Amino acid sequence: MASIRRASSRLRPLIHFSTIRPITTTTKPSANAATAQVVEQMGTDQPFFPNEPFGPTIQTAIPGPKSTKAIEDLDKIFDTRSLNIIANYQNSFGNYIADLDGNVLLDVYAQIASIPVGYCNPALLASATSPEMASAMINRPALGNFPQHDWADILRSGVLRVAPKGLDQVFTAMAGSDANEVAYKAAFMWKRRQERGGPDVEFTADEISSAMNNQSPGSPQMSILSFRSSFHGRLFGSLSTTRSKPIHKLDIPAFDWPQASFPHLKYPLAEHASANAKEEARCLAETEDLIKNFHNTVAAVVVEPIQSEGGDNHASPAFFKGLREITRRHSVLLIVDEVQTGVGATGKFWAHEHWNSEDPPDMVTFSKKAQTAGYYYCNMDLRPNKPYRQFNTWMGDPAKTILFRAIIQEIERLDLVENTAQTGEYLYAGLERLAERYPGEIQNLRGRGQGTFLAWDSPRRDDFLKRAKGVGVNVGGSGERAVRLRPMLIFQKHHADIFLEATEKLISS
Amino acid sequence: MASIRRASSRLRPLIHFSTIRPITTTTKPSANAATAQVVEQMGTDQPFFPNEPFGPTIQTAIPGPKSTKAIEDLDKIFDTRSLNIIANYQNSFGNYIADLDGNVLLDVYAQIASIPVGYCNPALLASATSPEMASAMINRPALGNFPQHDWADILRSGVLRVAPKGLDQVFTAMAGSDANEVAYKAAFMWKRRQERGGPDVEFTADEISSAMNNQSPGSPQMSILSFRSSFHGRLFGSLSTTRSKPIHKLDIPAFDWPQASFPHLKYPLAEHASANAKEEARCLAETEDLIKNFHNTVAAVVVEPIQSEGGDNHASPAFFKGLREITRRHSVLLIVDEVQTGVGATGKFWAHEHWNSEDPPDMVTFSKKAQTAGYYYCNMDLRPNKPYRQFNTWMGDPAKTILFRAIIQEIERLDLVENTAQTGEYLYAGLERLAERYPGEIQNLRGRGQGTFLAWDSPRRDDFLKRAKGVGVNVGGSGERAVRLRPMLIFQKHHADIFLEATEKLISS
The missing domain is CATH 3.40.640.10 (Type I PLP-dependent aspartate aminotransferase-like (Major domain))
Known part of the structure; x- marks a missing residue:
């Protein structure tokens, strides 16, 4: 773990854009001290990103007044009926997503399972601002005809x-x-x-003409x-x-x-x-x-x-x-x-x-x-x-x-596949304890041994997902009844603790 | 046109990455003087990008030895049978595409009509290296659920x-x-x-069950x-x-x-x-x-x-x-x-x-x-x-x-839609003159009044496209017989002159 500590502290200076800053700068000054204390309690669970928020912050109902206004405006040009949170990503960091009203949520949905290593990840920022990225962005090739010189290397x-x-x-x-x-x-x-019968057998005339007409044998x-x-x-x-x-x-x-x-x-x-x-x-x-x-x-x-x-x-x-x-x-x-x-x-x-x-x-x-x-x-x-x-x-x-x-x-660098395995085991154990205590609320807990890719069935799933925001968690569902966990790969045991506490709050009330 | 001149000269300092530089720096010193002379001859046809190459440079057969080696290497992991040129985009600029052997071609194909305002365009470079782009790259949202705060504005x-x-x-x-x-x-x-009969009529049970089975009426x-x-x-x-x-x-x-x-x-x-x-x-x-x-x-x-x-x-x-x-x-x-x-x-x-x-x-x-x-x-x-x-x-x-x-x-900024209209007219007139002189070679010239979106039928089209590289031009075809022109929006009359000269060279030999 020592190497991880060194590596992450090296990264801090990479966040240099004035508009992209870790949200810890806006949270109360005691946050870092609190983080340190928690880290000590948890022993080996050293945060990958020391400047990540200590925990969720809830300032308003979600959506709050600023978000409501922004959603109304967006809806004029873009269908917002599936909108969940209107986010400020420049204020989001690591596992935490920020909205427009000062709310900061622990995100275990991660853009429908598509954010890998955290919001405003410093290493990705370095890649996104590199000369080769700039060239790739502004000189997008037709790769089949005109690939770039370093395509094989990439x-x-x-x-x-x-x-x-x-x-x-x-x-x-x-x-x-x-x-x-x-x-x-x-x-x-x-x-x-x-x-x-092989690659050298030519298409027949019938195949060629029928394909152009969307019919078999050409379009089989x-x-x-x-x-x-x-x-x-x-x-x-x-x-x-x-x-x-x-x-x-x-x-x-x-x-x-x-x-x-x-x-x-x-x-x-x-x-x-x-x-x-x-x-x-x-x-x-x-x-x-x-x-x-x-x-x-x-x-x-x-x-x-x-x-x-x-x-x-x-x-x-x-x-x-x-x-x-x-x-x-x-x-x-x-x-x-x-x-x-x-x-x-x-x-x-x-x-x-x-x-x-x-x-x-x-x-x-x-x-x-x-x-x-x-x-x-x-x-x-x-x-x-x-x-x-x-x-x-x-x-x-x-x-x-x-x-x-x-x-x-x-x-x-952060050995994140191992992290999801270990954190997943920890998270599963915590959920299993909750399932024993609240068997009606956490049913068919599944995903043991599958990292953090966990889920359970809930008799009031949609209500659970909705109320989760109120306790500082953004979480999604799958199928008709499942609560699905799709945290990022940088989700750690101390995040799992926050999630487990929030979950108990929700299912016990 | 004066405003364009001022605007483009302002842009030069934006190209600041050591690996992204206009290829004029590698062409012979007389290029700029020659450009100025041509500009004078053509009157109002002031180049949008003064540091664009003066014209194509052909150093080797295409593909040259370096390209051939790179293609062989790429083919081990990526199908290269449709490969046309392996390019160095960081050495490409404006209307000119560079390969790995020092060849620089006037590109009127433009990545299958998809490059709008030139390779290494300085204004796009500024956008690609902006803080909001960096955030968009590293915090890609699921737009339907979690759009970013400025999505409506974007x-x-x-x-x-x-x-x-x-x-x-x-x-x-x-x-x-x-x-x-x-x-x-x-x-x-x-x-x-x-x-x-309207948005409020609910799906029937039959529609719902048949859709899940890929059958009508649910999948009509x-x-x-x-x-x-x-x-x-x-x-x-x-x-x-x-x-x-x-x-x-x-x-x-x-x-x-x-x-x-x-x-x-x-x-x-x-x-x-x-x-x-x-x-x-x-x-x-x-x-x-x-x-x-x-x-x-x-x-x-x-x-x-x-x-x-x-x-x-x-x-x-x-x-x-x-x-x-x-x-x-x-x-x-x-x-x-x-x-x-x-x-x-x-x-x-x-x-x-x-x-x-x-x-x-x-x-x-x-x-x-x-x-x-x-x-x-x-x-x-x-x-x-x-x-x-x-x-x-x-x-x-x-x-x-x-x-x-x-x-x-x-x-x-550069009034490029007007530019394609004007350059297109000029280019069409030039092609029309060639068609009169070589009626067997340029048939069914078409696209008059459609900007630079021009084409003609050629009795030896594939041969024309292939030999074009030898005279410094990258051009594509469409359908079975057409040579299609798809220059970028920054294609100007002096580029048209180069293209017309190359075309005449090809069809007269």
Whole structure:
């Protein structure tokens, strides 16, 4: 821990913009002393960022008067019905988000699980203000045609440095939805190549003319299999694999693609081992049956290691290894969607590392905490047989890819994957104690051993989320009943203490 | 013009990064004197950026030895089969792109029409290194839930400041493909609302359950009508409306959506007025027939003001006004895809302004030169009846939206829309002279009055594009036969002279 202390104190001078300053400067002078005292009490839990606020500050109801005015104004030009907090990010720091009325909340939602290493992170600030970032911002290339001279280096020293085991290639994209869709496109092209008999078999005249008319065989009636309650994005192809909530899908045309059941596990896991194993076997059998018999040939199966929007639904490593085995057996690709689970939150860099599988997925998609997106692969047959088949103007963004590299460096510098593992264990234990005390309020607590990627079902979930702001916490839900925790990777035990105290306050009243 | 001169000389000190420097510093000392001489000859054509290179520099074959080595290295991790030039953007400036072997080319392709105001533009550099940009980069919000305090201001002072006439709302996105897809989603939700009888009619149980199964009525069999040879993107929904080339579509499942003929105009227009009018009437009749009779209800028609990938195909204002009239009559939305045509290149800020229509489109999509993306609209019925229907994690990107504002300011400061109009006229006249001299080489010259958005058909197009690099020009094609010009908005008459000279060199040999 000593090295971390030294490293973080080195960082302070990097926050030099007058408009970007840690909010501790606006909190009461005793804050630092109080922090020091707490640190001493907690022993090894040295704060990564000594100038982070000591705790939440609540000055007004949320939204307060200034926020209410700003929201009314924004609504004139931008739909605000899903607005949660109107934030001042320049006053936010570390795990704390600030609003316009002086309220400062502990943020365990983190922009829908997409802020990796804290607001106004000094190391990211250094990257964002570097000459190479400035060039990337103002000289954005069409990467497929005119990549920049250091593109290979940016990839190798960043996104590929953390490539999942067994995968060493990347196709870059913009966000989770299009990352999944380009992976699906690669899968369809690969599957048709298999059916054709290789990369050198030319397209037929019929394929060429029918494709231009959106008809088979050129535009084949093929499918991607996904799971009930899954979420893979909201564009037309990705939405066709999303099965989370009707509100995501209603009125939008969709492809006739199959869905298999995802295991409904019972908690605590140890008490239901046999029933859960049976449930997983049932879901695997259903998947295999669909692969064999669904009327539109399945090119790939897409799965989240933890269903992250659909209710924080988990399955065992055995389930996922079974899925890999089935997809191999039927020459179907396995795409693992790590858009929400990836980049450290589960106590591994990639959540699918928990499976301990020797046989890697064919593609792994990522976004959110990476601040960029894309898919990893290895098999060179997944490069289409001709150029311009997997192509678009920007094909990603060097600026965000440089930022991802800085995020990776910060994760390594502070050993943040280990931190989420340890803090997650601590947080889980605290929640387990609360669940014992308030069994009606904290049900089906899940995510043990998955870092801070924890969730439970609440009988009054929406009320819980809403009232949380009043006790200084910003927290989100998933599915119909789950409270989902998605803190940043810099969430530590002393933050967990604040969260646990707030949670008890909410569920005991 | 005097004000422009003063303004540009003010900018020089902004280029202060040691690694970002104008390439004039590496060209021969006589360059500035030569520039001054040329300026004098051309009278009012004062360079916007006095430190831009005087002209192209060719040192090696392209790719040269350093580039070849770098490409081989990049190919190990990133598919390079569509690679055109591996560039050094920090050595590129204004209209000139530099490679790794000391070659500097006049760039009239501009990253597939997406660089607006020149490489290493000093005003963009100032924006990219501002404190608000740094905060936007490192604190990227989930805009639908947690927008930043100044989001309304960023929109009003930027993207909405240039909103097409009649449209005053915006939904922000990431790139052209997803901008079109969210517009399509808005169209489907709007159309179903009309069919249902209003925003307050609740979804039926059948709709809710069928949507989760990708089946109608919840996932309706509805369509977006597009035109033959159009290009609207390469994700699954946008690709279903793209009809440019088989290579874009083969092996990818597509929706059963209709396509209408787009006018094939004959050139010169003045000589074929009657035949062209008849052709446009034929296409409009076909469109109306499809709207009335296609088996999957048409929710919207999407059209490019100029088909920009599919061969630079133009139609008259009368055609587009007819399309607006037909779509109004049948309660079908009109989406104008200005991803490639928008932001000043056609001598208007939006190409559809050339139509002089009193009745605006329902939605206008944008990306590329905006460096961000989204769709404009006005009708508040296009906001879905419930929150979270039109939603995703990031919903755009404040960093790129701030950059778009700087681009708009630069366009206004240098009066660049007027510049493309004037330079376009000059360039067109020069090409017309070449077409008269080499009628076999420059066929169907088109785009008169459309700024620098010009094209012609070439009997040896791919050869022309390839050899252009040897004479110092980077230029692209569209469709099967067209050479398309997509210079930046800072392309001036003296650049046109260089381009015309290079073109004559190529077609006369």
